[in-house]
Amino acid sequence: MRLFFGSCFTLALAAAIGLGATWVTLTRGVAFGSLTIGAWTAWPKSGSVDIDPYARATIARSGELPVGVGDGVAFYAHTDDSGNVLDGRCTFVVSGTTPAARYWTLTLYDAHGRLVANTLNRHNFTSAEIVRETDGRFSISIGPHARAGNWLPSGGVEQFVLAWRLYDTPIGVTSLTAKEGPMPAIVRKGCT
Amino acid sequence: MKRLPLWILGAVLLGGIVHLSTVLAMPQMATQDAYSRLALITPVNAVVQLAAPTAKDAVMPFMDPAFAVAVCRYDLSTGALKLSAPLSQAYTSVTFYTRNSVAYYAINDRAAGRRAIELDLMTPEQHAQLPEEEDVTAADRLIIESPTRRGLIVLRALAPEPGLMAMARRALAGAQCRIEAAPPQR
Numbered sequence: 553m554r555l556f557f558g559s560c561f562t563l564a565l566a567a568a569i570g571l572g573a574t575w576v577t578l579t580r581g582v583a584f585g586s587l588t589i590g591a592w593t594a595w596p597k598s599g600s601v602d603i604d605p606y607a608r609a610t611i612a613r614s615g616e617l618p619v620g621v622g623d624g625v626a627f628y629a630h631t632d633d634s635g636n637v638l639d640g641r642c643t644f645v646v647s648g649t650t651p652a653a654r655y656w657t658l659t660l661y662d663a664h665g666r667l668v669a670n671t672l673n674r675h676n677f678t679s680a681e682i683v684r685e686t687d688g689r690f691s692i693s694i695g696p697h698a699r700a701g702n703w704l705p706s707g708g709v710e711q712f713v714l715a716w717r718l719y720d721t722p723i724g725v726t727s728l729t730a731k732e733g734p735m736p737a738i739v740r741k742g743c744t
Numbered sequence: 745m746k747r748l749p750l751w752i753l754g755a756v757l758l759g760g761i762v763h764l765s766t767v768l769a770m771p772q773m774a775t776q777d778a779y780s781r782l783a784l785i786t787p788v789n790a791v792v793q794l795a796a797p798t799a800k801d802a803v804m805p806f807m808d809p810a811f812a813v814a815v816c817r818y819d820l821s822t823g824a825l826k827l828s829a830p831l832s833q834a835y836t837s838v839t840f841y842t843r844n845s846v847a848y849y850a851i852n853d854r855a856a857g858r859r860a861i862e863l864d865l866m867t868p869e870q871h872a873q874l875p876e877e878e879d880v881t882a883a884d885r886l887i888i889e890s891p892t893r894r895g896l897i898v899l900r901a902l903a904p905e906p907g908l909m910a911m912a913r914r915a916l917a918g919a920q921c922r923i924e925a926a927p928p929q930r
Contacts, residue, residue, distance in 0.1 A: 561751055562752075562754045562758065563758070566755040567762060569758075569759025570760065570766065571766065573759065574770075600847060601847075603846055609767045611845050613770060614776075614806075615778050616778065616806045617804060617841060618845070618847055620837075622849065623837040623900070655835050655902055657808055659808060659809060664805060667797055667799045669799035670799075676808070678903075679904075719837070720835065720852050
């Protein structure tokens with residue numbers, strides 16, 4: 553009898569541990585070989601056959617198609633440089649320079665990877681349409697209220713995600729470091 | 745109760761096995777992966793443009809709205825596939841995915857170095873069966889081996905600004921993918 557109860561207990565606990573761990577790793581997006589520069593994280597291997605089983609499972613579950621390594625690399629930010637969650641009710645400023653690439657795009661998504669509705673129908677900027685300073689630096693305001701210059705509306709969503717995609721970048725992304733690949737800083741400027 | 749730690753240790757080990765096997769099985773079990781989503785709206789072995797993602801609706805999550813996207817959902821069971829994609833003015837790339845969304849090859853307009861990206865996609869078996877002379881004359885022919893019979897070719901053309909989206913879509917409208925050798929008539 554004790555053996556029976558013991559086995560039942562063990563099996564139930566094993567199922568809870570195993571499925572719980574799978575759930576946590578897949579929803580949090582755990583993957584190996586990540587590359588973090590400031591608030592930005594990329595998983596260059598996710599765009600190649602060297603993709604690890606966790607990234608494969610995450611992608612299969614979400615339904616997205618990763619950017620292939622011969623195409624470019626995608627960086628994601630869920631927080632600003634100080635670790636504050638990207639809240640659509642706050643204003644953030646993204647500024648600086650990017651690693652060399654023929655084109656880049658910056659896109660704002662909600663936590664599930666959907667575009668965020670706004671009256672301007674603006675969801676992204678490309679490197680070709682951004683207004684820059686004379687020295688090539690740029691600054692993009694992200695927030696619920698209209699700003700002069702480069703403004704990306706965040707629609708007041710509870711949490712948003714920024715995706716910075718570099719296309720046709722000459723830098724070996726697998727060996728990219730913060731020094732050769734400076735990514736723009738994300739700074740919170742206050743909340744409404 | 746003396747045996748409780750032992751039972752827990754067993755549960756943790758077993759839980760680890762459950763965890764690893766569910767992670768490994770996920771790509772096969774997923775019903776909402778990119779291929780399954782596209783299977784509902786795209787024919788086999790033909791290039792189809794996807795609707796641009798909007799806040800209300802998107803074919804897949806995390807699509808880049810700066811790009812016009814076309815998909816060729818392929819099945820190599822009846823022969824090798826020929827793909828040709830004219831280049832748009834800005835930036836064009838072609839990425840190959842297996843049935844389970846693994847990007848196994850990607851090429852962009854600069855790497856293609858011509859007016860169009862042209863290549864042949866085949867399984868390793870079909871590649872091995874190519875007559876040798878043909879392989880030699882094919883020196884300037886790009887041959888890609890697909891690890892799986894079925895998969896996705898995703899063509900992306902950048903619209904550097906929203907006004908150029910029509911240009912990017914026009915460029916993709918000229919893209920083609922078709923099975924090279926007709927299947928034997930029955």
